[in-house]
Amino acid sequence: MAELTVAGALKRRIQGVREADGVLTRIASRSATATALGGGLSSLACGLTVVFAALAGVQAVQDGRLSGVTLAVVVLTPLAAFEAVTGLPLAVQYRRRVKHSAERVYAVLDARCRCTSRGPPPPGPRRRSRWRYAG
Numbered sequence: 001m002a003e004l005t006v007a008g009a010l011k012r013r014i015q016g017v018r019e020a021d022g023v024l025t026r027i028a029s030r031s032a033t034a035t036a037l038g039g040g041l042s043s044l045a046c047g048l049t050v051v052f053a054a055l056a057g058v059q060a061v062q063d064g065r066l067s068g069v070t071l072a073v074v075v076l077t078p079l080a081a082f083e084a085v086t087g088l089p090l091a092v093q094y095r096r097r098v099k100h101s102a103e104r105v106y107a108v109l110d111a112r113c114r115c116t117s118r119g120p121p122p123p124g125p126r127r128r129s130r131w132r133y134a135g
Helices: 002-007 010-063 068-084 088-110
Strands: none
Touching: 002 010, 010 088
């Protein structure tokens, strides 16, 4: 921090961090919005299905076409069916993230090497240790 202050780059670095934070916050907000919307729509569809199944089942019980136990099955079956697909909105969101990640990985793997030298790399500088080991 002190080096950045002395070099006069602290304000610019802080502004860069704030911009990056803003971008990441917008990404997280979009992700949370998509998750909430998917969960809300799924719950709404499940609730409406249960209500309509209950209405149809009660009418059938009143007409004598269904027994009370069968009414319970008619009302609880949509709940069981929707429970099986509860995680799908989140799965779609993760699939999209993985797809974008895979595209970035493939872009790196498919990039051409811009190395111009041939052969092994030159040896690094030889550094002497100030520590002496006696054994």
